Amino acid sequence: MGxxxxxxxxxxCSRAQANGEEPxxxxxxxxxxxxxxxxxxxxxxxxxxxxxxxxRGENVTAMREADIVxxxxxxxxxxxxxRQPGVREALAGKLIISVLVGSPxxxxxxxxxxRDSDFDWGEIPRKEQGKPLYIKRAMLNIAAExxxxxxxxxxxxxxxxxxxxxxxxxxxxxxxxxxxxxLFDIGGVLAGAxxxxxxxxxxxxxxxxxxxxxxxxxxxxxxxxxxxxxAKLLENEHPAVLRERFSSPKGTTIDGLLSxxxxxxxxxxxKAVIASTKRSxxxxx
Numbered sequence: 001m002g003x004x005x006x007x008x009x010x011x012x013c014s015r016a017q018a019n020g021e022e023p024x025x026x027x028x029x030x031x032x033x034x035x036x037x038x039x040x041x042x043x044x045x046x047x048x049x050x051x052x053x054x055x056r057g058e059n060v061t062a063m064r065e066a067d068i069v070x071x072x073x074x075x076x077x078x079x080x081x082x083r084q085p086g087v088r089e090a091l092a093g094k095l096i097i098s099v100l101v102g103s104p105x106x107x108x109x110x111x112x113x114x115r116d117s118d119f120d121w122g123e124i125p126r127k128e129q130g131k132p133l134y135i136k137r138a139m140l141n142i143a144a145e146x147x148x149x150x151x152x153x154x155x156x157x158x159x160x161x162x163x164x165x166x167x168x169x170x171x172x173x174x175x176x177x178x179x180x181x182x183l184f185d186i187g188g189v190l191a192g193a194x195x196x197x198x199x200x201x202x203x204x205x206x207x208x209x210x211x212x213x214x215x216x217x218x219x220x221x222x223x224x225x226x227x228x229x230x231a232k233l234l235e236n237e238h239p240a241v242l243r244e245r246f247s248s249p250k251g252t253t254i255d256g257l258l259s260x261x262x263x264x265x266x267x268x269x270x271k272a273v274i275a276s277t278k279r280s281x282x283x284x285x
Contacts, residue, residue, distance in 0.1 A: 001072055001099055001140065001142070001144065002030070002070065002072030002073075002099075003041065003044065004140075004142070004144040004145045004149075004173070005070065005072065005099070005140075005144060005169070005170075005173060006028065006030065006045070006052075007044075007045075007145070008144060008147055008172040008173040009024075009025060009028075009169055009172050010028060010045060010048050010051075010052065011172075012024075012172040013025055013026070013051070014047075014048060014051075024165065024168055025068070026051060027051055027053075028048070028051055028052045028053070029053050029054075029055060029062045029065065029066060030052070030053070030054050030055070031054075031055050031056070031057070031058055031059050031062045032054065032055075032056055033056065033057060034056070035056060037056075038054045038055075038056050041054045042054050059081055059084060059087070060084055060085070060086040060087055060090055063087060063090035063091055063094075064086070064089075064090040066094070067094060067095070068094065068095045068097065068165065069091060069094055069095070069096045069097070070097045070098075070099070071096065071097065071098040071099065071100055071103075071108070072099050072100075073100070074100075075100045075101050075102055075103050075283060078100065078103055078107065078108065078111050079111050081111075082108060082111035082112045083111050083112075083114055087112055088112050088113060088114070091112060091133060092131035092132075092133070093131035093132065093133075093134075094133075094134065095134045095136065095158070095162040095165065095166070096108070096133060096134060096135045096136070097136050097137075097138060097166060097169070098135060098136070098137050098138070099137075099138050099139060099140065101139070101188070101192070101280060101283060102185075102279075102280050102281075102282070102283025102284040103137075103283075103284060104137070104181075104184075104284045105135040105137065107284060108135055109133060109135070112133065134156075134158045134159070134162050135156070136153065136154065136156055136158065136162065136163075136166050137153070137154040137184060138151050138152065138153045138154070138166070138170060139151065139152050139184070139187065139188035139191050139192045140152075140170065140173060140174070140191060140192065141191055141192045141194075141195055142195070143174065143195070144173040144174060147172070147173055147174055148174050149170075149173045149174035149175075149191075150174055150175050150176075150177065150190075150191045151170040151173060151174065151175070151176045151177070151191060152176075152177050152178075152179045152184065152187035152188055152190070152191045153166060153167065153170065153176055153177070153178050153179070154178075154179060154180075154181055154184045155178045155179065155180055155181065156181075177191075185277050185280040185281050185284070186273070186277045188280060189273055189276040189277050189280060190273070193276050194273070197269060197272050197273070197276075201265075201269075202223065202227070205219075205223055206219050206220060206223065209222075209223070230242075243257060
């Protein structure tokens with residue numbers, strides 16, 4: 001996901017500079033663990049070598065040099081990355097954007113400040129040497145690769161310039177939607193996991209088409225475009241209204257809809273969203 005974000009923002013900044021404009025971000029540093037990852041990133045973004053630098057195992061140095069720090073590693077690596085000596089000082093007063101699943105700000109702060117989970121946060125404000133941490137959570141999906149992502153961004157209190165640059169970054173990857181902190185996990189599931197859930201329905205419909213004689217490749221082409229069309233319609237219509245519009249008396253659509261109701265398809269998808277949200281909350285504890 002980090003590479004997808006990097007791709008969209010690098011491309012936008014390069015385009016701005018080519019048009020004679022000042023790019024929003026002038027320099028990019030990516031840190032990785034392995035030499036293979038470093039080589040892959042350098043090859044992928046070699047066209048931006050004048051503003052892009054890849055480093056292996058230099059997290060703290062990169063944080064110290066950066067004005068904005070994007071956390072895009074695996075959630076289980078939070079302590080490994082953020083408890084390193086010097087991280088707290090390197091991040092003080094800076095914008096920290098996290099796209100980590102199940103990692104609320106309190107969990108990130110606990111690692112950055114090297115405090116235990118039973119630490120009494122009421123005793124000490126969120127400051128270190130007079131400089132606060134500005135943590136902004138965001139959750140997007142893999143369509144960011146094609147600049148078609150939906151990103152939910154947690155609403156927070158921080159300097160307006162940090163809010164604006166965060167919104168700008170994710171607008172380069174698609175659309176954005178602010179959500180309150182207590183709704184971030186469900187918003188993240190809808191933005192990040194819903195595509196995988198819907199792929200189950202997509203796959204089932206393909207199987208049905210093949211059973212009825214259509215080639216899978218042809219069925220996939222037809223169904224993919226139908227979903228694009230439906231997405232456009234859903235931007236302005238409630239799904240129940242669309243179902244009514246599609247359904248004719250004694251028609252094919254109403255028979256299909258009644259079959260789904262008989263198999264409790266809506267309940268199954270509701271249950272899946274609730275389960276994913278609960279799991280996100282569990283990971284964050």
